[in-house]
Amino acid sequence: xxxxxxxxxxxxxxxxxxxxxxxxxxxxxxxxxxxxxxxxxxxxxxxxxxxxxxxxxxxxxxxxxxxxxxxxxxxxxxxxxxxxxxxxxxxxxxxxxxxxxxxxxxxxxxxxxxxxxxxxxxxxxxxxxxxxxxxxxxxxxxxxxxxxxxxxxxxxxxxxxxxxxxxxxxxxxxxxxxxxxxxxxxxxxxxxxxxxxxxxxxxxxxxxxxxxxxxxxxxxxxxxxxxxxxxxxxxxxxxxxxxxxxxxxxxxxxxxxxxxxxxxxxxxxxxxxxxxxxxxxxxxxxxxxxxxx
Numbered sequence: 001x002x003x004x005x006x007x008x009x010x011x012x013x014x015x016x017x018x019x020x021x022x023x024x025x026x027x028x029x030x031x032x033x034x035x036x037x038x039x040x041x042x043x044x045x046x047x048x049x050x051x052x053x054x055x056x057x058x059x060x061x062x063x064x065x066x067x068x069x070x071x072x073x074x075x076x077x078x079x080x081x082x083x084x085x086x087x088x089x090x091x092x093x094x095x096x097x098x099x100x101x102x103x104x105x106x107x108x109x110x111x112x113x114x115x116x117x118x119x120x121x122x123x124x125x126x127x128x129x130x131x132x133x134x135x136x137x138x139x140x141x142x143x144x145x146x147x148x149x150x151x152x153x154x155x156x157x158x159x160x161x162x163x164x165x166x167x168x169x170x171x172x173x174x175x176x177x178x179x180x181x182x183x184x185x186x187x188x189x190x191x192x193x194x195x196x197x198x199x200x201x202x203x204x205x206x207x208x209x210x211x212x213x214x215x216x217x218x219x220x221x222x223x224x225x226x227x228x229x230x231x232x233x234x235x236x237x238x239x240x241x242x243x244x245x246x247x248x249x250x251x252x253x254x255x256x257x258x259x260x261x262x263x264x265x266x267x268x269x270x271x272x273x274x275x276x277x278x279x280x281x282x283x284x285x286x287x288x289x290x291x292x293x
Contacts, residue, residue, distance in 0.1 A: 037060075037061060037125070038058055038059065038060065038061075038066070038118065038125060038127045039058070039059040039060075039061065039063075040056055040057070040058060040059075040116060040127045040128075040129050041056065041057040041058070041099075042055070042056055042129070042131060043055030043056055043057060043099050043101075043276065043277045044131075044276055044277075045257050045258045045276060046134055046137060046138060046139070046257075047106060047112075047131060047132070047133045047134065048106070048109075048133060048134045048135070048136060048137045048141065049106055049107070049108060049109055049133065049134070049135055049136070050105060050106065050141075050142075051103060051104075051105050051142065052103070052104050052105070052106060053101055053102075053103060053274075053275060053276070054073065054101065054102050054103075054104045054114075055090075055099050055100070055101045055276070055277055056073075056087075056099055056100050056101075056114075056116060057097075057098075057099040057100070058071070058099075058100065058116070058118065058127065065097050065098070066118070067089070067091075067095075067097070067098060068089045068091075068098070069089075069118055069119065069120045070086075070119040070120070071086075071087040071100045071116055071117065071118050071119075072084060072085070072086055072087065072116070072117045072119075073085050073086075073087050073100075073102050073104070073114055073115070073116055073117075074115040074117065075104060075106075075112060075113070075114050076112065076113040076114070076115070077107075077108060077110060077112050077113075082107065083104065083105070085102045085103075085104065086102070087100040087101060087102045087116070088100070088101050088102065089101070090278060090279070090280045090283065091280060092205050092206075092277075092278035098278070099277070099278070100116070106133045108133070109132075109133050109134055109135045110132070110133060111131070111132055111133075112130065112131055112132075112133050113128060113129070113130045113131075114128065114129060114130075114131070115127070115128050116128070138255050138257075139254055139255045139256050139257075139261075139274075140254055140263065140274070141271060141274070142271050142272065142273065142274065143270055143271060144270065144271050145182075145269060145270060145271075146178060146182065146190075146254065146263065146265065146269065146271060147178070147250070147253040147254055148178060148179035148182060149177065149178040149179060149226075149249070149250040149253050149254070150177050150178075150179055150249075151177050151178060151224065151226045151248075151250050152174070153174055153175055153176060153177055154171060154174050154175060155175070159233055160174060161231065161233060161234055161235040162231050162232065162233060162235070163225075163227065163231070164195075164225060164227060164231075164235070165194055165195050165196030165197060165227060165235045166195045166196075166207055166225070167195070167196070169225075170211050170214070170225075172214070172223065173210070173211070173214075173223050173224060173225040174224075174225065176188075176222055176224055177224075178190060178224065178226075178250065181222045181224060181265070181269070182269030183269070184222060185267050186220060186221060186222060186267050187217075187220070187221045187222070187264065187265060187266055187267055187272070187288060187291045188221065188222040188223070188224065188264070188265040188269075189210060189213070189214075189221060189222070189223045189224070189262065189263070189264050189265075189284065189288070190224045190226065190262070190264075190265065191206060191207060191210045191223075191224070191225050191226070191260065191261070191262045191263075192226050192227075192228055192250070192251060192254070192256055192259050192260060192261045192262075193206045193207050193225070193227075193228070193259055193261075194227050194228050194229060194259060194260075195207050196235060197229065197237060205278060206260040206262065206277075206278055206279065207225055207260075209278075209279060209280065209281050209284065210223060210225065210262065210284070211223075212281050213281050213284045213285055213288070216285065217288055217292075220292055221292075226248065226250050226251075227248055228247060228248055228251050228256075228259045229245040229246060229247060229248055230245075230246040230247075230248055258276065260276075260277065260278070261274065261275070261276055262274065262275040262279050262284065263275075264284070264287050264288065264291070266291055267291070272287060272291055273287045
């Protein structure tokens with residue numbers, strides 16, 4: 001008999017944490033999965049009307065990740081097939097883990113269903129689950145302006161351990177506030193992630209990927225890393241009176257419920273692309289090349 005799994009979303013079970021926010025009541029929080037064998041793990045905390053980067057990891061029953069196989073996504077609304085597309089595969093850590101992605105345009109809000117058709121060894125395996133699509137995004141979306149956050153920089157806080165949990169932080173990622181970046185007239189990459197305190201395997205590599213891409217755009221793009229939590233003088237998370245971590249102000253301003261996130265802004269300071277979860281250097285480079293012509 002098929003299993004019915006009810007999963008409370010805070011992004012990937014592989015990459016997620018939940019931030020407290022008054023807007024949580026407005027966010028769809030329940031997925032329904034109906035499968036035996038392969039387990040689908042969704043990689044989006046919200047999907048909305050219009051263009052989306054749909055992400056999905058596939059696990060064996062023993063929690064082994066299924067990597068870089070042939071997968072086709074079929075999307076249904078009210079039992080009607082709306083689109084079918086070949087999924088690509090994004091490695092979070094080369095050869096170790098990653099997920100399947102596709103650019104999808106959802107035409108309406110509601111409860112959608114996806115069939116993921118996995119082909120390996122000449123055999124097809126079908127994985128399905130249903131998920132909610134919202135009318136509007138709660139966090140900055142493509143085309144939106146972003147909050148002019150005054151994130152900590154080395155100019156205001158010389159101790160880089162209060163700015164980053166990265167074991168090898170790149171100082172250039174902590175020189176500019178978002179408020180400053182949107183006035184510079186050039187693209188910007190803003191990554192929200194916590195390398196040291198990520199609950200899974202993706203946050204550290206996300207920052208590493210951003211640092212790698214930066215080397216190709218030193219004079220043309222601004223890069224900013226923001227930690228999701230407030231840090232003390234030794235990169236420890238500052239606890240609130242109730243015992244939980246204090247969420248950094250930019251996370252609250254941007255209404256981000258999960259991490260990691262990467263936002264790419266165009267030269268006018270508008271969101272040109274956004275990536276929830278891991279994003280490969282190739283994906284980031286493609287967007288920046290398009291923005292720079």
